Amino acid sequence: MENKIRICVDAMGGDNAPGQIVKGALEALEDDGRLHILLAGPLDRIKKELDGYAGSMDRLEIIDAPEIIGTDEVPTTAIRNKKNSSIVMGLNLVKENKAQAFVSAGNTGALLAGATVIVGRIKGIDRPALATLLPNARSYSLMIDSGANADVKPVYLVQFAKMGSVYMENIANRPNPKVGLINIGSEKEKGNALTKETYGLLEEAGINFTGNIESRDIPFGKADVIVCDGFVGNVILKYSEGFAEGILSMIKEELMAGTMSKIGGMLCKNSFSNLKKRFDHSEVGGAAFLGLKALVVKAHGSANAKAIRGAIRQCSSFIEQDIVNKIEESLK
Amino acid sequence: MENKIRICVDAMGGDNAPGQIVKGALEALEDDGRLHILLAGPLDRIKKELDGYAGSMDRLEIIDAPEIIGTDEVPTTAIRNKKNSSIVMGLNLVKENKAQAFVSAGNTGALLAGATVIVGRIKGIDRPALATLLPNARSYSLMIDSGANADVKPVYLVQFAKMGSVYMENIANRPNPKVGLINIGSEKEKGNALTKETYGLLEEAGINFTGNIESRDIPFGKADVIVCDGFVGNVILKYSEGFAEGILSMIKEELMAGTMSKIGGMLCKNSFSNLKKRFDHSEVGGAAFLGLKALVVKAHGSANAKAIRGAIRQCSSFIEQDIVNKIEESLK
Numbered sequence: 001m002e003n004k005i006r007i008c009v010d011a012m013g014g015d016n017a018p019g020q021i022v023k024g025a026l027e028a029l030e031d032d033g034r035l036h037i038l039l040a041g042p043l044d045r046i047k048k049e050l051d052g053y054a055g056s057m058d059r060l061e062i063i064d065a066p067e068i069i070g071t072d073e074v075p076t077t078a079i080r081n082k083k084n085s086s087i088v089m090g091l092n093l094v095k096e097n098k099a100q101a102f103v104s105a106g107n108t109g110a111l112l113a114g115a116t117v118i119v120g121r122i123k124g125i126d127r128p129a130l131a132t133l134l135p136n137a138r139s140y141s142l143m144i145d146s147g148a149n150a151d152v153k154p155v156y157l158v159q160f161a162k163m164g165s166v167y168m169e170n171i172a173n174r175p176n177p178k179v180g181l182i183n184i185g186s187e188k189e190k191g192n193a194l195t196k197e198t199y200g201l202l203e204e205a206g207i208n209f210t211g212n213i214e215s216r217d218i219p220f221g222k223a224d225v226i227v228c229d230g231f232v233g234n235v236i237l238k239y240s241e242g243f244a245e246g247i248l249s250m251i252k253e254e255l256m257a258g259t260m261s262k263i264g265g266m267l268c269k270n271s272f273s274n275l276k277k278r279f280d281h282s283e284v285g286g287a288a289f290l291g292l293k294a295l296v297v298k299a300h301g302s303a304n305a306k307a308i309r310g311a312i313r314q315c316s317s318f319i320e321q322d323i324v325n326k327i328e329e330s331l332k
Numbered sequence: 333m334e335n336k337i338r339i340c341v342d343a344m345g346g347d348n349a350p351g352q353i354v355k356g357a358l359e360a361l362e363d364d365g366r367l368h369i370l371l372a373g374p375l376d377r378i379k380k381e382l383d384g385y386a387g388s389m390d391r392l393e394i395i396d397a398p399e400i401i402g403t404d405e406v407p408t409t410a411i412r413n414k415k416n417s418s419i420v421m422g423l424n425l426v427k428e429n430k431a432q433a434f435v436s437a438g439n440t441g442a443l444l445a446g447a448t449v450i451v452g453r454i455k456g457i458d459r460p461a462l463a464t465l466l467p468n469a470r471s472y473s474l475m476i477d478s479g480a481n482a483d484v485k486p487v488y489l490v491q492f493a494k495m496g497s498v499y500m501e502n503i504a505n506r507p508n509p510k511v512g513l514i515n516i517g518s519e520k521e522k523g524n525a526l527t528k529e530t531y532g533l534l535e536e537a538g539i540n541f542t543g544n545i546e547s548r549d550i551p552f553g554k555a556d557v558i559v560c561d562g563f564v565g566n567v568i569l570k571y572s573e574g575f576a577e578g579i580l581s582m583i584k585e586e587l588m589a590g591t592m593s594k595i596g597g598m599l600c601k602n603s604f605s606n607l608k609k610r611f612d613h614s615e616v617g618g619a620a621f622l623g624l625k626a627l628v629v630k631a632h633g634s635a636n637a638k639a640i641r642g643a644i645r646q647c648s649s650f651i652e653q654d655i656v657n658k659i660e661e662s663l664k
Contacts, residue, residue, distance in 0.1 A: 137578045137585075147516060150524035184479060184566040192482035192563045215571035219578030231524045234516040235564055236571060239547035243575050246469045246551030250610065251583075253469075254603035261603040267596025271586035278582065 003034050007315050008099035009308065010086040011041030011049075012068050013106025014301050021105065022049040024308025029056045031309070032316060038099055040065045040086035065089040071301070075109030079117065087111055091118040094294045101315040103286060103308065105299035112148050115289055115296040122324065124331035127152065128291030129160045129230065130298060131167055132237055135278050138221035142168050145227075146287055147234035154198040157181070157227050158205050162330045163290040164225035165207045170321040171314075172224070180213030180223030182232060187212070194229065202227070244279040248272070285310035294324060335366050339647050340431035341640065342418040343373030343381075344400050345438025346633050353437065354381040356640025361388045363641070364648060370431055372397045372418035397421040403633070407441030411449065419443055423450040426626045433647040435618060435640065437631035444480050447621055447628040454656065456663035459484065460623030461492045461562065462630060463499055464569055467610050470553035474500050478619055479566035486530040489513070489559050490537050494662045495622040496557035497539045502653040503646075504556070512545030512555030514564060519544070526561065534559070576611040580604070617642035626656060 009025045011018040018041055025037050036059045039046055043064040050057075067085040069078045082088060087106055091114050093099040102119075104111050116128055129145035144164040149156065161179050168177035181202060183191045188199050190212065202209040213223050215236065228236070251272070255265035265272075285307060286299035295318050299311045341357045343350040350373055357369050368391045371378055375396040382389075397418040401410045414420060419438055423446050425431040434451075436443050448460055461477035476496040481488065493511050500509040513534060515523045520531050522544065534541040545555050547568065560568070583604070587597035597604075617639060618631035627650050631643045 137582055150516060182567065184482060184563055184570075192561075195563075214574075215567040216574030216577075218571060219574045229524075231516055231527075232564060232567055235514065235547045236567065238516075239550060239568060239571060240575070242546075242548030242551045243572070244579070245548075247576070247579055247607075250469055250607055251603070254606050255600060257606075258602065261600045264596040264599025264601075264603075268587060268593045268600060269596075270590065271583070271593040271596075274586050274589075275579075275582060 004036055005032070005034050005316050005319055006036045006038065006099045007312055008038040008040055008063065008090040008093045008102045009312065010090050010102070010104035010106055011039045011046050012065070012086045013104040014299065014303050016302070016304055017105065018045055018049050020303065020305045021308050022046065024305035025060070025312065026053060026055055027305060027309045028312035029059055031313065035059060035312070035316065036061070037312070038063050038093060040090045042066045042068070063089055063093065069107050069110050071107050073107060073110065075107065075113040078107065078110045079114040087114055088118070091115055091296070094296070095119050100319045101295035101297065103297045103299055103311045103315060105301055105303040105308070108147070108298055111296065111298055112289060115292055119292045119294050119296060122291055122293060122328050122331070124328070125159050125163075125291035127156050127159070128289050129163065130287045131164055131290050132287040134218065134226070134237070134240060136219050136221040140172065141218065141221055141223055141226050142172070143226045143228070143233050143236065144290065145230040145233050146237045147230045148289065149230040151231070152194070152229040154194060154201050157194070157198045157229070158201045159291070159331070161202055161205060161207055161209070161225060161227045163327050164227065166323060166326045166330050167288065167290065168224045170323060170326060171317055174224050176208045177224035178210045179207050179225040179227060180210055182215060182226055182228035182236075183212035184214065185212065186214060240279070248276065285314040288314070288318065290327065295319065336368055337364070337366050337648050337651055338368045338370065338431045339644055340370040340372055340395065340422040340425045340434045341644065342422050342434070342436035342438055343371045343378050344397070344418045345436040346631065346635050348634070348636055349437065350377055350381050352635065352637045353640050354378065356637035357392070357644065358385060358387055359637060359641045360644035361391055363645065367391060367644070367648065368393070369644070370395050370425060372422045374398045374400070395421055395425065401439050401442050403439050405439060405442065407439065407445040410439065410442045411446040419446055420450070423447055423628070426628070427451050432651045433627035433629065435629045435631055435643045435647060437633055437635040437640070440479070440630055443628065443630055444621060447624055451624045451626050451628060454623055454625060454660050454663070456660070457491050457495075457623035459488050459491070460621050461495065462565075462619045463496055463622050464619040466550065466558070466569070466572060468551050468553040472504070473550065473553055473555055473558050474504070475558045475560070475565050475568065476622065477560065477562040477565050478569045479562045480621065481562040483563070484526070484561040486526060486533050489526070489530045489561070490533045491623070491663070493534055493537060493539055493541070493557060493559045495659050496559065498655060498658045498662050499620065499622065500556045502655060502658060503649055506556050508540045509556035510542045511539050511557040511559060512542055514547060514558055514560035515544035516546065517544065518546060572611070580608065617646040620646070620650065622659065627651065
């Protein structure tokens with residue numbers, strides 16, 4: 001019983017639900033014998049997906065959640081009105097300690113709003129924040145906040161920095177992780193009102209604050225944890241996605257323009273698919289919503305089975321490393 | 333006399349000054365017989381650079397500016413104390429109508445602060461803004477503000493949008509240019525306090541406002557003019573630079589990893605250099621500082637002769653199209 005890991009997965013969230021979600025959950029069960037998965041969604045739809053599957057059914061439980069929150073619904077209203085949705089039911093399972101983590105690829109706003117209200121914040125955290133692993137030329141940096149809080153105060157950024165440090169130290173195994181503040185200049189006095197005030201606070205936060213990081217340095221992995229407000233973080237995150245896609249289509253265009261390069265392109269095919277893989281969010285899993293009393297992970301809206309499997313694996317190490325308690329410790 | 337175009341160029345600005353700057357200015361003179369260039373910098377250093385040059389010297393004038401503003405100097409102090417610097421003298425020439433535009437690759441803060449104080453703002457513009465052409469999969473979008481104003485108000489963004497529209501309509505020949513507000517969601521009610529308030533104002537601004545644009549859509553050229561505050565714009569601009577560089581080094585790494593791909597890479601060499609060219613800022617010229625009574629262009633700190641030549645060409649069409657007056661008109 002001690003080593004059991006219980007994770008609730010929202011079977012109805014995202015563009016590829018429920019098929020890919022259920023598939024990813026089943027694959028995760030095969031990966032790890034300690035894992036128990038609670039699949040939340042309409043009973044009949046999940047049953048249909050499980051039809052013919054003969055795997056580790058003893059470690060799979062269906063949570064009948066007949067209501068569905070659409071991507072366009074107003075978050076707070078949806079959370080209030082749809083008590084029998086997979087998001088609300090999943091978050092309640094986490095709150096009641098019947099699951100240790102909840103993974104959803106559904107309505108981001110509803111998930112974040114619901115998580116804050118239902119699961120609740122850690123003492124010392126004003127605003128939970130989304131922490132996303134961003135690929136770079138070396139490996140990954142953790143960007144926090146990548147979209148939960150569009151308007152922030154300097155003290156929030158300090159809390160983000162502390163949570164990000166705990167994450168990278170324990171999950172990514174980077175001792176004394178370097179923390180950079182995203183800014184538009186390297187000098188202390190540069191930036192907007194927010195970053196100018198935050199700089200001094202980060203210097204005294206008891207973390208390995210290495211100063212400002214300009215966005216041009218992000219792709220080179222100059223910091224382990226990059227701190228910003230959720231507006232800037234979301235802009236960077238989505239720009240990465242678009243840019244990687246855009247540049248790959250531009251490469252294709254250039255290669256197709258000549259005979260030599262067409263042949264060359266064919267010979268390079270593997271290299272390009274490796275490159276694509278480095279920017280593939282499904283390799284990373286999901287974004288952890290840090291600062292709550294338990295783990296909630298937002299998987300990408302276009303998450304496929306591999307991404308869900310990755311997100312579940314991510315939850316397991318999060319739970320094993322007892323990150324929630326370590327974050328609480330770091331705030332004392 | 334009527335068709336003369338007089339542009340002052342800061343010979344001392346940027347990493348490659350004065351050599352590349354002077355070279356670029358001389359090349360621009362060869363491009364366009366109407367052009368007269370005033371090169372500002374220490375007389376002896378410029379003379380040395382011009383040594384042996386036998387081109388269109390009759391259309392070149394040296395403005396002796398013995399003082400130099402370094403990249404690390406505090407902008408306002410530098411502008412106040414170094415009246416004989418190329419930046420201050422160049423801006424004064426523009427103010428006194430002895431030159432129609434000023435191009436500098438020097439200290440950005442000093443250039444922007446000096447330009448606002450010396451050249452002065454157009455009536456109806458609260459804050460001049462940097463307008464930068466950002467390459468995308470189709471061609472270019474104009475991003476405004478790309479770094480002049482880290483903290484803004486909604487009305488400033490509306491002014492940026494109007495100025496950007498005039499620019500793209502007249503310089504880039506895009507009738508009724510599409511204006512997008514950079515935001516973290518496509519719906520009107522998404523974003524931070526700034527964008528939420530700005531949205532409604534843009535709807536009533538008499539421009540072709542097409543709504544929010546998410547950063548993932550920027551590389552696909554979804555809008556002709558993309559509007560944001562200078563913090564977000566600068567983050568996007570520098571991220572583009574870093575990302576393009578980072579991804580090209582990642583491609584190289586992947587190609588070198590296998591024998592087949594190495595050969596393939598050699599066959600694709602031209603395609604890659606074409607791609608590199610698409611992201612090369614020296615192809616674009618400089619960033620126009622819009623909202624002033626005359627044109628001031630900030631060339632990239634690493635500008636080479638080609639970039640300076642491009643920036644001067646950009647100034648010529650700006651002057652020909654009478655953009656300053658057209659911006660003033662658009663604000664009435």
